[in-house]
Amino acid sequence: MGMGRRNVSMMRLGRCVAFLAAAAFLLPFTILLMVADQQYNITYNSKRVFYQESDFYKINGTYYAPAYTITTPTLLRTQYMFDNSSHDEGLLTRDKFMEVHARMEARREFLHNECSRFGLDGSSNKANAWEYLINRQYHVIWCNIFKAASTSWMYNFNLMANYSAAFLEKTNEVPLVLARRKYARPTSKMIQKAQADSITFLIVRHPLERLASAYNDKIVHAWPKSFHDKMGRLIIKKYRKQQAKGQTPTQRYPMFEEFVAYVLGEAKVKRSLDMHWTPYTDFCTPCKFNFDVILKFETLDEDQRYLIQLAHLQDVVKPEWKNSGKGTNTLHNINHLYSRLQKSQLDGLYKLYKYDFQLFNYTIDNYYEIVQDDTSNHG
Secondary structure, three states: OOOHHHHHHHHHHHHHHHHHHHHHHHHHHHHHHHHHHHHHHHHHHOOOOOHHHHHOOEEOEEEOOOOOEOOOOOOOOOOOOOOHHHHHOOOOOHHHHHHHHHHHHHHHHHHHHHHHHOOOOOOOOOOOOOOEEEEEOOOOEEEEOOOOOOHOOOOHHHOOOOOHHHOOOHOOOHHHHHHHHHHHOOHHHHHHHHHHHOOEEEOOOOHHHHHHHHHHHHHOOOOOOOOHHHHHHHHHHHHHOOOOOOOOOOOOOHHHHHHHHHHHHHHHHHOOOOOOOOOOHHOOOOOOOOOEEEEEHHHHHHHHHHHHHOOOOOOOOOOOOOOOOOOOOOHHHHHHHOOOOEEHHHHHHHOHHHHHHHHOOOOHHHHOOOEOOOOOOOO
8 A cells, every 4th residue: 555655656746747847848938939929919010119229319309219200100120220330331320311311301391381381281182092102011102203213213112022133134024014013003091001100202303304304205215106206296296386498396206395385285174194294293192191201303312321221121222223214314404405495384384383393392493594585486
């Protein structure tokens, strides 16, 4: 009987030892899983992240996380923005980043105030979400304005859609077609929902420089028998004036004043304009969405470095400027084009692009010094 009890006790002791050994072995993994699960819930379910103190910077007494204010819900990778910048070619220094950040703050405030002043943020104005691209993997939203660094950023968004750089360099497919295979045309509600944890941006340029660039690229250098080549022939047929021998333009493409007459004529009868010269306030309706970053063509190099750093895209895209345009768009060339216009045509262009000028703080005044009086003749 004594031996039986002793055996039972030994068996119980063995089970306890085995249980404790198993617990000691499994406990670290259990804790690890609990921590991982908690981190998942913190990062993905509540869409918040926790930063170390060195990840924050201070502006006017307010602390900001690398992309947004602390109170703004956002999903960002927790990594240093500046401490390792010496190893990341092309990133802005802390001081330069803060300088560009202040510029972006001023642009956002200016846009907000102008939208309110002109009543463009009201319910009577319909939002246009058609041209937006939403990347959920990297949490960036872009409204693609043609002739405003669109080639560069279409390439970047295709990289972010996991097309390889080698494929993009070799393919003959149109970049926009490739992009739309990965980025569906969104609705306004889709954009508003995605904005909760994304950076929304657009790139703008002086409206008349954009128009001159579109003319040079799509009209002067149109591919034979292409859509824009056919458009050019129609413009010549309708707007080219037959003058005395030796004065009538002989170019196969429309002269700039003929092109402008066509654009203003289409706008007057309220026909939809080509996407390359549609006013971007109609194209992107910037008063209906909240933009975090407003890049300008005039400061594009710094602005896009800021955006790349802000959105932690430096391992995916580079601040390159891929310009598919043909010919030159120098200030001299642009001035030469506008010197062919009459004042009434410039008045018409300002009316057409009024909100592009107003919302993004561009001026047209110096162009009035270039154009001709309406009584002048030119060939």
